[in-house]
Amino acid sequence: MQTLIQFAFVLSAALFIFGLKQLGSPATARRGNLISAIGMLIAIVAALMDQGIVDYRFILAGFVVGGVIGALAARMVAMTSMPEMVALFNGFGGMASLLVGMAALTPNAATFTLVTIVLSILIGGLTFTGSLIAYGKLSERIGSGAVMFVGQQFVNSLIVLGILGSAVMFCLQPDQAHWLYLVVGLSLVFGIMAVIPIGGADMPVVISLLNSYSGLAACAAGFAVDNNILIVAGSLVGASGIILTQIMCKAMNRSLANVLFSGFGSGKVETTEVEGEIKPISVDDAYYVLEAATNVAIIPGYGMAVAQAQHVVKELTELLEENGAEVNFGIHPVAGRMPGHMNVLLAEADVPYDQLLEMDDINPRMENVDVAIVIGANDVVNPAAREVESSPIYGMPVINVDSARTVFVLKRSMASGFAGIENPLFYKDNTRMLFGDAKESIGGLIREFGS
Amino acid sequence: MQTLIQFAFVLSAALFIFGLKQLGSPATARRGNLISAIGMLIAIVAALMDQGIVDYRFILAGFVVGGVIGALAARMVAMTSMPEMVALFNGFGGMASLLVGMAALTPNAATFTLVTIVLSILIGGLTFTGSLIAYGKLSERIGSGAVMFVGQQFVNSLIVLGILGSAVMFCLQPDQAHWLYLVVGLSLVFGIMAVIPIGGADMPVVISLLNSYSGLAACAAGFAVDNNILIVAGSLVGASGIILTQIMCKAMNRSLANVLFSGFGSGKVETTEVEGEIKPISVDDAYYVLEAATNVAIIPGYGMAVAQAQHVVKELTELLEENGAEVNFGIHPVAGRMPGHMNVLLAEADVPYDQLLEMDDINPRMENVDVAIVIGANDVVNPAAREVESSPIYGMPVINVDSARTVFVLKRSMASGFAGIENPLFYKDNTRMLFGDAKESIGGLIREFGS
Amino acid sequence: MRLAIPRETLPGENRVPIIPDIAKKLCRLGADVDVESGMGDSAGFSDQDYIDAGASIVTDRAALFGSADVLLRIHKPSHDEIALMKPGCIHISFLDPFNEHDLVTALKERGVTAISMEMIPRTTRSQKMDALSSQANLAGYVMVMKAASYLPRILPMMMTPAGTLKPANVFVIGAGVAGLQAIATAKRLGAKVTAFDTRPVVAEQVQSLGAKFLEIDLGETGETAGGYAKELTPEQVEMQRQAQKDVIAKSDVVITTAQVFGRKPPVLVTSDMIEGMATGSVIVDMAAETGGNVEGSVPGEVVNIAGVQLIGTGNWSSDVARDASQMYASNLFNLVEDNWDEEQKLFKVDFEDDILPGCIITHGGEVVHDTIKNLMAGGQ
Amino acid sequence: MRLAIPRETLPGENRVPIIPDIAKKLCRLGADVDVESGMGDSAGFSDQDYIDAGASIVTDRAALFGSADVLLRIHKPSHDEIALMKPGCIHISFLDPFNEHDLVTALKERGVTAISMEMIPRTTRSQKMDALSSQANLAGYVMVMKAASYLPRILPMMMTPAGTLKPANVFVIGAGVAGLQAIATAKRLGAKVTAFDTRPVVAEQVQSLGAKFLEIDLGETGETAGGYAKELTPEQVEMQRQAQKDVIAKSDVVITTAQVFGRKPPVLVTSDMIEGMATGSVIVDMAAETGGNVEGSVPGEVVNIAGVQLIGTGNWSSDVARDASQMYASNLFNLVEDNWDEEQKLFKVDFEDDILPGCIITHGGEVVHDTIKNLMAGGQ
Amino acid sequence: MIPAEVFLTFILMLSIFLGFELINKVPATLHTPLMSGANAISGITVVGAVSLAGTGQQDLANWLGAAAVALASINVVGGYLVTDRMLAMFKKKEG
Amino acid sequence: MIPAEVFLTFILMLSIFLGFELINKVPATLHTPLMSGANAISGITVVGAVSLAGTGQQDLANWLGAAAVALASINVVGGYLVTDRMLAMFKKKEG
């Protein structure tokens, strides 16, 4: 029986791995989650088979309480507050590890066990409070800004020393319960201190990191109660969590250290005349947005000509259409550097004429457009022509890409166009800048469609 | 010390994994091999630290003999006989496992150990002889054809039964050495029997499979001598070997079962009037060839027009050039369906005029061309015009793509062109058919260049 | 307000100032539109088309001029016509105010508000009224088609069973609006195109059409705030000539569009360069009518110099009169609409506007355009 | 062997049968090449060019004919010229043997070996000698350029500050060699091109140029073994006309190239269809000279029917005489070279060859071409 | 006998590599669901808690175990459900 | 205590997954060097052989061990070298 249980654990670990793998691709992610859940079910059932269990009442009570709360929370949470919910769940996981660690304490435990108990408590505890703070910041129950005060460093150092000291003392004198409680308390405090100085914008990274910790806590708890699947699953979550954290940092163009210590989430808005923030996007991510779009508008400008990107633009169009999207081109009358500049290029690339819409035809449709791709255009999509009375182009009709759900602007830099004026479009909420030569950026998108 | 050794093993296993990972990409493969070799070095050094070792003479002797032979063999083997050399090495690895298994036999071994000993002997033995046969077939020391005789199935079944029987008997009566020798002998015979019915063309798959086995043999030997790194590294090789085998089968468009049992390597030449074999190629593989090419000639024909592939062709050209290759177009005067058909298309795609070479200019250069890509052309590259006196196009000058090192022919099927005649080019040794719509095939190549 | 569109009288002019579609739009603004009978004929529009659009047909040309509040035209008026206009009447057309000082004086004296289409500033916002651009654009196309029809060769490359025809070499001097369109058209037809311009920003624009830019180091050149080229020094012109010589000799077609706003165009192709070209080659001199870039070009004619056809036809866009009329009419309409007082339904001359004042030459009996005033006062 | 190239005498013909480059190649084969003085003028080649190539200049036309072993020409000979030739002389040119029975008789009687360029078979191997193709190809280009120069519009689409110009609609009837090149050229210029042909294989070819193929179900049509279209029944022609009517009415340019080898071309565009077109539209009738596809077309002229310009100029490739001459000369050279006896340095008339016999009409005092013989013997 | 720690180190090492291979190159859009999915797995602590909660001794450990089961269950159940809801939004079009 | 077999099963399972992730999508051109590289790793038997060859007892096991060391060394040394030679042919151009 015991062996059977162990092999059930192997199976469930395999399912976790497989599930995680599938979670990494949009096409299979949902199935992956299911598979991983099945793995969990198997593990729980196997655990219940354990001969050591004599009384199922407590277990059942725990299951029912936890399961109902979890299910309800998951059901009722608004789509937009998913991330904080994840943080909260994560905190509970950490707390569970802490409790398991504490419960595993037996009068005459070996030192190794004691160490693992301390670890599970420590990591579990800081995961718990850290996650709670992250939850608070994300849900804006507490201020989402970075909280900093003088002497913060000093206080933190004290806490760390305290944790170390009491942990050592506990291992030496396991019968002195107060050392244990000190560890518990300090680790809870430490979780708070570690997360408050990080700004709300960086929370996803923090949650991911805490998630990885909660895996490690489970791993430590596994050692404490000598349970295999905890160790394997815990280390798996710990490892993949760390890596995911790193990937998320990379996507935000920050280092992990920067997020945790120096960044303090103080934001990185450049000082510009125009309000708002520039949000660059990578080709990968742009692809995933495009892949989900059903109505795409392409607005070419002089930059498309300079990049000689017309052929790749045409190819992208074809791929989008194969993917089920409707694609139109919005041609502004003054786009380019000579009348009909865009026509010459697009005809060369064999874009059918009926996909070319004049400004007046595309503007009314813009609200239904999922993604407007602005390719090397600038002046002709400048909302200042509508909004900024003092602008030299005020009053000129432009293509209102900013009414589209998402706008991708493909250009090489923040440089202005022919008219030499700033473009507030680049700072709008729904705008993403895809920096780089237009031909290369689009080439990248095309490759993403292929892979 | 013992713990240190164990952790050295962990490190070396990590290096093996990392090395294998890097072996999977052409850019890093060589480094990967080095990393894996370092892992091996660490493992060996760690093993030598073992306190159980009191006498280094035998070890040293073994190292020197084996190392020198291995190094010499690796140095001297001709490039073309690498695969058989790999087979041979593999066989030695298997034999080593067999010997370790035998050596591990102690008078009062536990049954579990006995089972692992039998396994290491069995797998090691069949790997050894199987590899030898594979070596023989590849090096054409023995006929490379599939050897089959009546009653083969029956004989094989007998051997398997014999192995099973004597293995069981050995485990029951470990002191009766003859059971052990019977296992050794039968497994050696079985290795021979398993490989002789497989044809030379399928040998790479067989070697890969045997390689996986030799990993498993090492794993079994690891159990027998209670050595951790053997188990881990062995299972790693076993697992990745199996998967590699499967991938190779897929690349050959066969199932593993088909290779091992029914296929019997009897070849699959279709009955055509023209001699030779049609060799299709996948986009992946075509990419790797192109990636290594420094001189590429593109010969477009009517099919490029039908597929409207001119734009992607131009993009491929650019990618090849970025990759350092020289690319030229060879334009046959009658390519397409109207005079200048290719010019119209290529000008549309903005291919520079000086890349367009007339037939008489490209033919003398053809011998220096690494890859000639024939895109939807047929009649204009038909060597029958040179070779087959009875051909209706005999005497017409054609583009002699067959003088290029490799020829890729992109077309949808084996259908003939305007003139309606068979094209012997498709059956030539250096020709690979990339079937499919030209635009899609080239699109695939472009994506490969991006990823 | 009465908008009047007389028939264009310049020989060979097929364009018309207003096409029926635009006439309809003008009527919709609330204007009374008077069209001289037969005005649309040369571009293929009948009187009936204009009537259908809501305009009235006027047969008496003198009456048309006399009753007009706004005259919409392509070409400058004659002195006789000026005499027919009401004082206070707004006359919109090309005027050539840099050279036509007599005419400007006559307009001033008559109290006409003369708006010059060539003076529309070249800003992003005013482009919709910019008739110089719209017509130059078509001219670019027409010049290539003309060149092609005189060339005893085809422009594209062709590799055929009967041998390979090399692509024609086309060299475009001056890559402004017309030059760029000429480049684009020649490229489309498959020619090998090289271009040169003195303004450095143009190199990228030429390349954005897939053509080659000829690099010549002329030292300091540049463009005016309005986007026009600065005039070169005589030394620079000489440098340019030398550098272009080889390219011209190898060209099958040379198209010159080099102009300096308000001045005589520089002579960039001299007789010896023409003689260096192969028999059968073609040169198109866009500005032959105003002096031209090519030595020996005759306004309005095609001359053969040493076997080279030199085309100085001029009035290029009139060749594609229907499209050219449509564009010119749009330009006029945009100008009118931009200055239209919706309530009073009239064309409001507002000196606070950011476009209009720059193109009013005379108003209320004064020459109000500074540059022109200075020029007429004496400065070259 | 003495190859002679007399001057072409057809009015308006600018092409020449042999250009200096090819003359040089002929000399290199070992032939004596005689060129009539002034032969190359119309295509821009001087006598000196030919002398440099190794040819001799002959001023006496009669002597040239009298001494020639092979005559290389574009157009068919006159009766007078035949009288000047030596018996046994080989005369290579277009001949129109289906219609010129008198001429064939005269050639036969004179004992001339007459080779007809239009009879070169259309196989892959013989394409290099196929002058019908090489000239039709250039004709395709020229017809579009001609149409463009008569159209008061531009072909490409342009979205400009002064409004959008729609692309011109071009409809090409008959997509053989000339039709395909016309499609390609119009496409290049940015027109919206539709095409129709009775041979079903052509649909894919049209699409391979990016143009639209008009699907008309005519029932059984097809092509001959030689790749030419079969003649339609009168009912089929009527069906085709009806189906094309709408497309024609919407077209700015219609180009007809529909021919049936050896027969009068079908009339596919009738007067009422022309009237249905907009003022200013253009029709190009490729075969106006041999009857034409368009009702009312006048060979060699441009006529205006209800505001539509109907261009029947003909001899299209002469418009790009230099390139056309190069290609025709290559065709001739390939023909000569293919039948050249290297040792004896003479043009060998070999009835075992797989190309030549099909194009020899008369030889040794006989009409040797079966089809022509039958035709002349009586069967229509 | 080889000590368990060695095996565990091996397992950890393999897990890290595997984690890297699995998670490598995940698109940013999937970061949140992936994190949430992994989070649910970390609720595996429930398995450890179960044995503690089932001793039937009704001591502190038992109570702690029961609480741990409850908390971990929230993590597991909530985590999987939330992940699923998030992923349901990515409905991939066929094509 | 958890039996070693369980750990080993875990290790095997993880290795298989890892093997799959690592080898997945390797181009055909690399099949042979990859196989050869993996082959070299399977010479790890040398580590096991070493302890047998080093007992100093000069019995059969000792001799067998020494032979195993020799054979496995061939596998290791030859394997790595051959792989390297093969890979040297793939010299990737920069760009």
Ligand SMILES: NC(=O)c1ccc[n+]([C@@H]2O[C@H](COP(=O)([O-])OP(=O)(O)OC[C@H]3O[C@@H](n4cnc5c(N)ncnc54)[C@H](OP(=O)(O)O)[C@@H]3O)[C@@H](O)[C@H]2O)c1
């Ligand atoms: N149509 C006409 O006839 C005509 C004639 C003359 C002037 N104009 C004027 O030109 C302007 C046209 O507006 P527009 O929006 O088309 O152009 P634009 O406002 O000049 O903007 C072009 C943008 O393209 C980007 N770009 C340049 N090269 C690129 C490359 N290789 N890859 C990606 N992006 C590239 C540039 O940004 P980065 O440098 O950051 O990449 C630039 O901001 C108007 O102001 C119009 O008045 C028009």
Ligand SMILES: NC(=O)c1ccc[n+]([C@@H]2O[C@H](COP(=O)([O-])OP(=O)(O)OC[C@H]3O[C@@H](n4cnc5c(N)ncnc54)[C@H](OP(=O)(O)O)[C@@H]3O)[C@@H](O)[C@H]2O)c1
């Ligand atoms: N140039 C001229 O003026 C002219 C005029 C008339 C006839 N011809 C004749 O046409 C021939 C020209 O030779 P060629 O080599 O260019 O053409 P070809 O011999 O006709 O061969 C074209 C090949 O392209 C392939 N193809 C068609 N569509 C394709 C697609 N979408 N993707 C990939 N492949 C495609 C076809 O094979 P699959 O079906 O298997 O894909 C076919 O074998 C000569 O025989 C010539 O005499 C020439």
Ligand SMILES: NC(=O)c1ccc[n+]([C@@H]2O[C@H](COP(=O)([O-])OP(=O)(O)OC[C@H]3O[C@@H](n4cnc5c(N)ncnc54)[C@H](O)[C@@H]3O)[C@@H](O)[C@H]2O)c1
């Ligand atoms: N803001 C706008 O939207 C807008 C609208 C229209 C034009 N423009 C700008 O105005 C520029 C000029 O327009 P244009 O075409 O009417 O100018 P133009 O007709 O005055 O001159 C034609 C071209 O000739 C060039 N040139 C002058 N001297 C030359 C010489 N010696 N050699 C070679 N080239 C010479 C000029 O640089 C110019 O490009 C355009 O290129 C464009 O950038 C801007």
Ligand SMILES: NC(=O)c1ccc[n+]([C@@H]2O[C@H](COP(=O)([O-])OP(=O)(O)OC[C@H]3O[C@@H](n4cnc5c(N)ncnc54)[C@H](O)[C@@H]3O)[C@@H](O)[C@H]2O)c1
């Ligand atoms: N084998 C070769 O290499 C080679 C060389 C040259 C031409 N060819 C073939 O010969 C074909 C015909 O050549 P061509 O252009 O000299 O032919 P053509 O001049 O005789 O006819 C022109 C076109 O008109 C079409 N046509 C006839 N009746 C029509 C009708 N009622 N409506 C519409 N179209 C009609 C014909 O199908 C043909 O495509 C070419 O398309 C080509 O495929 C082959």
